[in-house]
Amino acid sequence: MGKRVGIEVSLAIAEAAKMADVDVIAAYPITPQTHIVEHMAEIVANGDLDAEYIPVESEHSAMSACLGSSATGARTFTATAGQGLELMHEVLYVASAMRLPIVMAVANRALSSPLNVWGDQSDLMAVRDVGWIQIICENGQEAFDHTICSFRIAEDNRVLLPVMVHCDGFYLTHVVEPIEFPTQEEVTNFIPKFKYPLPLDTSKPVSMGCFAPTFIYTEAKKAQEVNILNSKKIIQEHWDAFGKAFGRYYHPVESYRTEGAKTLLLTLGSFGETAMTAVDKMRDEGKSVGLLKLRLWRPFPYQELRKAVGNAENLIVVDRALSFGGCGGPAYSEVRSALYSEKNHPKVVGFVAGLGGRDITVTEFENMVKRAPQIANTGAENEYEMFGVRE
Amino acid sequence: MKKLENELTWKDLEIGCIVTEPGSTREYRTGDWRSQRPTYDFKKCIKCGLCSIYCPEGCIGQNAEGYFQSNLFWCKGCGICSKECPTKVISMVNEEA
Ligand code: SF4
Ligand code: SF4
Numbered sequence: 213m214g215k216r217v218g219i220e221v222s223l224a225i226a227e228a229a230k231m232a233d234v235d236v237i238a239a240y241p242i243t244p245q246t247h248i249v250e251h252m253a254e255i256v257a258n259g260d261l262d263a264e265y266i267p268v269e270s271e272h273s274a275m276s277a278c279l280g281s282s283a284t285g286a287r288t289f290t291a292t293a294g295q296g297l298e299l300m301h302e303v304l305y306v307a308s309a310m311r312l313p314i315v316m317a318v319a320n321r322a323l324s325s326p327l328n329v330w331g332d333q334s335d336l337m338a339v340r341d342v343g344w345i346q347i348i349c350e351n352g353q354e355a356f357d358h359t360i361c362s363f364r365i366a367e368d369n370r371v372l373l374p375v376m377v378h379c380d381g382f383y384l385t386h387v388v389e390p391i392e393f394p395t396q397e398e399v400t401n402f403i404p405k406f407k408y409p410l411p412l413d414t415s416k417p418v419s420m421g422c423f424a425p426t427f428i429y430t431e432a433k434k435a436q437e438v439n440i441l442n443s444k445k446i447i448q449e450h451w452d453a454f455g456k457a458f459g460r461y462y463h464p465v466e467s468y469r470t471e472g473a474k475t476l477l478l479t480l481g482s483f484g485e486t487a488m489t490a491v492d493k494m495r496d497e498g499k500s501v502g503l504l505k506l507r508l509w510r511p512f513p514y515q516e517l518r519k520a521v522g523n524a525e526n527l528i529v530v531d532r533a534l535s536f537g538g539c540g541g542p543a544y545s546e547v548r549s550a551l552y553s554e555k556n557h558p559k560v561v562g563f564v565a566g567l568g569g570r571d572i573t574v575t576e577f578e579n580m581v582k583r584a585p586q587i588a589n590t591g592a593e594n595e596y597e598m599f600g601v602r603e
Numbered sequence: 604m605k606k607l608e609n610e611l612t613w614k615d616l617e618i619g620c621i622v623t624e625p626g627s628t629r630e631y632r633t634g635d636w637r638s639q640r641p642t643y644d645f646k647k648c649i650k651c652g653l654c655s656i657y658c659p660e661g662c663i664g665q666n667a668e669g670y671f672q673s674n675l676f677w678c679k680g681c682g683i684c685s686k687e688c689p690t691k692v693i694s695m696v697n698e699e700a
Contacts (some may be wrong), residue, residue, distance in 0.1 A: 312619070410618065418621050418622060421619075421620075422620060422622050427608055428620075431612060432613070435620075
């Protein structure tokens with residue numbers, strides 16, 4: 213049996229990577245990820261973990277060092293946020309296409325300019341298409357659990373893909389929460405050391421990330437797409453195994469008080485907790501409102517989402533990012549297109565809110581529920597609104 | 604039997620397109636990038652080898668008579684050999700479809 217510890221979530225994420233017995237950490241500090249990598253460095257410097265900590269000169273180098281390390285078969289961890297994730301961008305594609313099982317915690321943050329270090333999910337949405345498995349956490353326990361469980365997913369021979377564990381900057385990273393720590397033995401049993409099938413090895417040489425002429429590039433991309441699509445059921449398999457081992461069960465889409473709900477809110481990440489309070493309040497007042505929480509962003513859980521939406525009449529998607537001159541919220545656009553072919557799909561309304569660290573309160577979730585039908589009935593080309601903006 | 608390059612399907616690829624055979628870059632046919640090909644008037648050739656030094660592809664070797672000649676499996680048709688040859692041995696001609 214493990215124990216319950218009051219700990220800052222950033223430190224808990226670093227402790228999770230330590231319990232995962234990672235071999236290499238290559239990272240560059242950036243707000244609000246800093247406490248994760250500082251604590252990681254401390255753990256290694258104190259001799260509490262036998263690992264190589266590579267303090268690189270940029271995030272581009274951090275991810276590049278992770279490629280090399282992971283390619284030798286070393287268990288590799290890193291963390292970043294906001295601008296740092298953007299600086300890694302081109303290397304992120306290489307990690308997924310080379311099928312390297314790196315695990316990275318992302319402390320989600322707004323993007324410049326204007327400079328803003330606070331939490332939103334602009335960075336998350338900007339790396340939507342890089343081919344990584346992407347998991348969004350709602351609280352500190354989830355951030356801890358998914359850091360551990362993601363090694364098992366990433367390193368599964370049927371998957372072999374890098375995984376991002378998204379945690380809202382500040383809202384999660386900088387708060388102290390009670391977190392259940394399993395024992396080291398339990399974690400070691402759950403994620404035993406793995407063997408990368410074709411590592412860089414002088415006794416059996418391989419070349420990675422080679423040039424692919426036109427005649428084979430399309431086939432390479434098809435293989436990559438089939439691989440990440442197939443990973444969805446394997447992710448669930450490992451989440452089920454995690455539930456059996458540690459008692460906490462996870463799903464691609466989580467439903468909260470959705471039974472018979474006419475209106476559903478849909479959130480990504482930590483704001484789901486406030487939304488739950490708002491739903492409780494509205495349910496108590498006799499309103500027919502429920503909540504969906506999207507945990508798995510890539511691969512996108514189409515069937516699971518359709519099932520969770522059920523017969524709801526209105527669906528309100530709350531994005532903390534904006535696709536300029538386009539669809540409004542990226543999650544809104546994705547959810548709407550996922551439901552397009554359904555016979556009785558709900559009216560889908562999008563709100564872009566909570567940008568650059570702005571809070572979304574219980575009252576504001578209630579106001580969204582009131583406002584949504586008014587927008588839905590306008591028949592506007594893009595049925596979304598920036599919520600709470602001063603006119 | 605090994606499949607030809609244009610017969611390979613996505614299922615034939617190693618994970619992450621990893622190449623497990625050392626030295627297999629030789630099998631890259633860069634010759635199909637070419638729109639022009641070098642032709643030779645060997646009567647003028649002084650066998651200086653300059654063309655082979657300048658060739659960015661490293662695909663010029665000596666034939667049975669000792670003349671320097673391009674291997675069209677790799678030759679990308681850049682025309683540098685033709686430009687650098689001091690005695691104007693090499694003329695570039697269009698590849699016909
Ligand atoms: S055309 Fe270019 S690639 Fe071809 S042999 Fe001459 S120098 Fe080499
Ligand atoms: S550069 Fe001209 S002369 Fe010299 S070896 Fe090549 S073809 Fe012959």
